[in-house]
Amino acid sequence: MRLKQVLASCPHLEATAGHVASFAEMLTEYLGEQLNSWILAVSMDDLPHLHRFVRTLDTDHAAVRNGLTLSYSSGAVEGHVNRIKMLKRRMYGSVGFDLLRKRILLSN
Template sequence: MTYRTVKLLADAATPEELFQGQWQSRRTKLDDFKPYLNERWAEGYTNAWTLWEEIKAHNYTGGYGAVRAYLRPFRTTGTAPAARPPSPRTVAGWILTHPDTLPENDRLKLKSVLAGCPELEALTGHVRAFGKMLTQLKGDQLPQWIKAVRADDLPSLHTFANGLGRDLAAVTAGLTLPWSSGVVEGHVNRIKMIKRQMYGRAGFSLLRKRVLLA
């Protein structure tokens, strides 16, 4: 037994202090489902077996014992501990991901976030509706989308919608027609990259040769 272990045993005021160590910070199978368990507990669902069955339906592969152990402190305090909120960048990533490809764990976390913020829930609906128009070339729905956006109290999205409205015909065509300027933009970016590689010390003739021979 090392000196460090002896000192830990001697200084511990409670049994719980004996279980401090690096292993406590390791991720477990239950970590991704804790926000969901916290939310369900706050709603009044306190049966550990039932909650275990629920998260099993959402691809939780751990055992019932881990769920029961996690919920045990709730029964003495009466409330679930406050979960660390996800970062704005993380939530934005969830919103911008197609719902069908969003992992189940992230979907549950996003559901928990949206439940506490009606404005964010409305924003998510508008973003996904716009994504559907963009990927399915349904530009005819754009005026209705802009009208729906203006009906909600979302100033930042209003600015975007107003910008679309100022050039409605062009944007509608871009969301409807199968043609794209992506290839042209790609060539422009390639030419700019070649130009930067020469640090501005070459003329047009050399740039032309490099572009043609690249």
């Protein structure tokens, strides 16, 4: 109820909330084909903070569109890389490469 009152009192905030919600839907539902129309809708509104976000997306438009369209993820790989970096930081300076290698291979 309060959120609706706040959004109703500020048209810029209401427009921003709508654009953010539609981008979140694209993100969760893999609707990357709607990216161009979303960018066009954002550029039609007077929302400079979202215009900066759109410029950031346009730096690698194809990758963003694929990320919003394809269900492939590198999350598992990133998790393993993060785990290895954590082990490396924890063991830095106290052990050699051989022990670090064994620890990484055996800590599945």
